[in-house]
């Protein structure tokens with residue numbers, strides 16, 4: 001584990017800690033991809049602020065001290081690069097049929113197609129979210145939030161670099177073609193959409209943005225955690241470093257929603273506004289509306305984990321390509337050939353739990369880990385509501401609610417987990433999911449607030465600023 005492995009040479013055109021300079025062919029290929037990436041960033045990155053300086057963090061090395069360095073930068077000048085976590089000496093594959101063998105440094109021929117698909121699917125989400133969020137800067141609720149948006153955006157751009165590096169370094173011509181295609185698809189474009197459904201939804205307002213970073217970036221965390229266990233070591237190390245950046249994205253979501261909840265509770269208490277209509281007259285986002293947005297973003301994020309029963313998931317595990325969440329901490333045989341796992345299923349008109357083979361249930365198991373993690377934030381939001389003395393609770397809807405993938409896509413399920421008729425669904429849908437009127441109302445709140453230390457009326461100030469700076473710091477220089 002040479003010290004030098006963690007050092008990043010910022011004099012390079014592409015900052016990296018993967019000794020790019022020693023691999024001329026790869027370096028040249030990536031240097032050719034770089035201007036195309038920058039063109040994509042110019043076309044599809046944050047609109048309107050490319051020439052402004054923002055207070056952003058970037059990695060100057062990947063060890064604990066060096067990976068978060070803050071400075072002023074114009075986004076197109078951000079030093080996107082290739083950073084991977086330190087190698088573990090003598091790392092072994094620790095699950096599946098190859099358990100105990102040395103981790104692969106090169107792609108094993110038999111898994112080439114599967115690995116490429118896993119990397120492309122992950123890679124596609126990164127530029128997609130930048131595209132989804134590109135108009136939000138115009139309506140920022142504060143400079144603090146604007147800066148956080150840009151931080152998320154540049155890091156998703158870097159995550160694209162991370163996946164493109166793997167494609168170029170390990171998948172030859174196919175990999176280069178996939179790297180091009182990642183810049184060609186567009187979120188929400190009917191002719192060339194992004195691969196996964198949630199990444200083609202619109203993120204038209206900041207409420208949707210916070211919900212997205214809380215729920216959808218968290219799906220990313222769980223996918224990255226599963227890939228960080230991979231027997232293909234370059235993928236594992238790449239994902240481990242990406243996870244350090246991902247944590248901030250979910251922080252933005254959790255605290256963003258928490259601050260909206262706080263502001264709504266303050267309005268309700270100060271003005272004795274118990275009714276959602278009263279809260280809206282005061283310019284706040286009422287809690288039932290928050291619940292509807294939560295229902296939507298949670299359910300589309302649940303879909304990202306795939307079908308409950310999946311032979312693809314079983315094969316990726318047995319092949320040693322994608323592990324479970326915290327695979328290394330689990331005390332079982334890491335083969336799962338004889339194990340079972342309880343899966344919530346649809347049985348005609350009823351919802352039941354059945355023991356299924358653990359291997360084919362791996363998507364569901366990862367979804368369970370995700371659900372538990374989502375609940376923690378909901379508990380913290382509810383603590384804010386309770387502290388305000390209000391008798392309301394936000395809830396995660398049932399996993400079968402509003403699903404488009406997996407067995408629940410065949411039924412209509414209420415947020416409480418009751419299979420309902422189409423007629424009941426149609427009658428109650430407006431109470432369960434955001435309506436056009438909700439979207440129009442939230443849209444009407446989206447006015448830019450750009451004086452340092454001031455915040456839109458619908459959201460509370462954060463408890464503290466970024467990197468020890470005060471809340472009223474000028475996080476983006478707009479002059």
Ligand SMILES: [Fe+2]
Pocket residue numbers: 126155156159220246
């Ligand atoms: Fe990402």
Ligand SMILES: [Fe+2]
Pocket residue numbers: 156217220246249
């Ligand atoms: Fe993210």
